[in-house]
Amino acid sequence: MSAVESKLAELGLSLPEVVPPLAAYQPAVQSGVYVYTSGQLPMVDGKLPVTGKVGAEVTPEAAKELAATCALNALAAVKSIAGDLDRVARVVKVVGFVASASDFTGQPAVLNGASELLGAVLGDKGVHARSAVGVAVLPLDAPVEVEIQVELTGA
Numbered sequence: 001m002s003a004v005e006s007k008l009a010e011l012g013l014s015l016p017e018v019v020p021p022l023a024a025y026q027p028a029v030q031s032g033v034y035v036y037t038s039g040q041l042p043m044v045d046g047k048l049p050v051t052g053k054v055g056a057e058v059t060p061e062a063a064k065e066l067a068a069t070c071a072l073n074a075l076a077a078v079k080s081i082a083g084d085l086d087r088v089a090r091v092v093k094v095v096g097f098v099a100s101a102s103d104f105t106g107q108p109a110v111l112n113g114a115s116e117l118l119g120a121v122l123g124d125k126g127v128h129a130r131s132a133v134g135v136a137v138l139p140l141d142a143p144v145e146v147e148i149q150v151e152l153t154g155a
Helices: 003-010 060-082 107-126
Strands: 028-031 034-037 088-099 129-135 144-152
Touching (some): 034 060, 088 107
16 A cells, blocks of 8 residues: 555545546546646545535535545546556646535635645645636536646656
8 A cells, every 4th residue: 555545544535446537538647747637526436425506505614525525536536547646746736616606705715625635645745736716517516626737756
């Protein structure tokens, strides 16, 4: 077990199976030393645990937890390319989308769920640049979607 997966276990988490694509794309691709994930929904065992808009049907607190699930799914996608999460040199960028009620402005706090999970699991390697974007709707009526870009070590 990698050091990263040991840290996940220490936190009471495990890496899920890679979420299969919903359309014509790959969960992650590598270009040079970078792995780019597709947008990851908060799927658990192949299903969305909740749907709807944040600030309406979904509380910001619940959405923050869903963002952490998205980040966990993104790490699974990275592992599918890298083979071992210990190869992650750093998380470079996180982009998160929050399906938002028209008056909801707390997107950054929701995306902290993903950022905090990456920091807890990867330490300093998990510190990243980030964008948090409010949108009208996401695939499958998901409340949140997260994609990450990571840099890998050579071996």
